[in-house]
Amino acid sequence: MAKKEIAASANNNKKLRTKELIYAGAFGALYIVLMLVIVLGTSMIPILYLLAPITVGLVCGTVYMLCVLKVRKFGAALILGVLFAICACSNAWFSFVGALAAALLAELVIKFGKYRSKKMYLLSFVVFNLNMACPYMMLSFARDSFLKRSVEYYGQEYADGIEKIAPTWIFFPILGFALIGGILGALLANTLIKKHFKKAGVV
């Protein structure tokens, strides 16, 4: 019954229906909880904090992939991206726009594969994971106001510390980390989905 309904809706309705909206919202919650657990768990060690795009990509790739594979319509990745942007990059408008742009690009990549091509789905996560770099944008692009605030708020010493830990070009390695994380996450997601979820008939 349910299967028939899904098949029918996939054929004659290109827009998202309530069921798919619920899936997207719930996967969004999963994605965000996992991301927060990883980021907060690793931020004790500064190096791991900067490497967060890789670790988050590795773990959350499977969540993203299940979400888009279960919905298979325009909007799943976008909703996930918007929820991510609301929760993780709402402190600076350019991070927010960057995260949204990454989600939109991922959506376009999926569209390019006509919602059927597996390779395009995997590629879309590499693009999507670029949004993990967006919260770090502040360190490069709003550096002056960020440092000024640090001086005013926490003293010169702290601002010097930040300047030492994170040079201006730090954003580009982080972008690279996000790409690596996306690739690793997509590969892992591919293996796990083949191993577990295909067998169980989830996707």
Add this chain to the structure above:
Amino acid sequence: MDISVYGEDRSALVRFDPRTKFVIFISSLAVSSNSFNATAHEIYCVVLCVMLFLCGKKWNAVKMSLLLGTAVYVRTCMEMQATGSTVVVTIISFILTIFLYCFPILMSLLIITQTTRINQFLSAFQAMHIPTRIVIPIAVMFRFIPTVGEEWTGVRKAMAFRGMSLEPSAIIRHPVKTVEYILIPLLFSCISIMEELAAAALARGMDSDNARTSYETVHLRAYDYITMILFIAAGIWFFATGMVTGGAA
């Protein structure tokens, strides 16, 4: 922090409208990214604790304000002393900065998720004439975050039962395997919950195009308007001063 409780407002002293809570959230975003004045920022954080207290989560409010007090105390001490090794001071103040920076956002999220029931959410959004396409994902996300926490503890228990531990050494030695052991059961149980949730929502007619009726009536009362105006004013003030100080840099 107890995250396994769904939003409820039985013990609320003042029942704020969900829309008011959203105004608080937006105002907190503005404050977090534009606060240059430490004292004003701390006052704002304290006000948020009071709001959480009024909304009924008294114990959580007390815990959060204690946490805030400790953070501010440690920071003041470090500023006054100005001794100690630079590395340690930098790391501690880095953690404190992030904590204080995130505090308003965290608190306003707690106010929204812990003290609002999902049907209040839906009817408040419907009263604002926001299309269901936007409302449903957001409402489901807030409903689902505690569920993920519950499933997480379940998976941890099941792993402990079969003699698999979640120690740091295990994570470092077999990162991919650990991820698989945690992620797969978590995803499977979450997916079945999602399916049940979707079925329940469809059975309640969420899919129809007609306007929904609800047991829950949401009204904006006088105290809602007053709170909204206060928080909007605070947000604008922080934004304006932030622009002046930040722009002059």
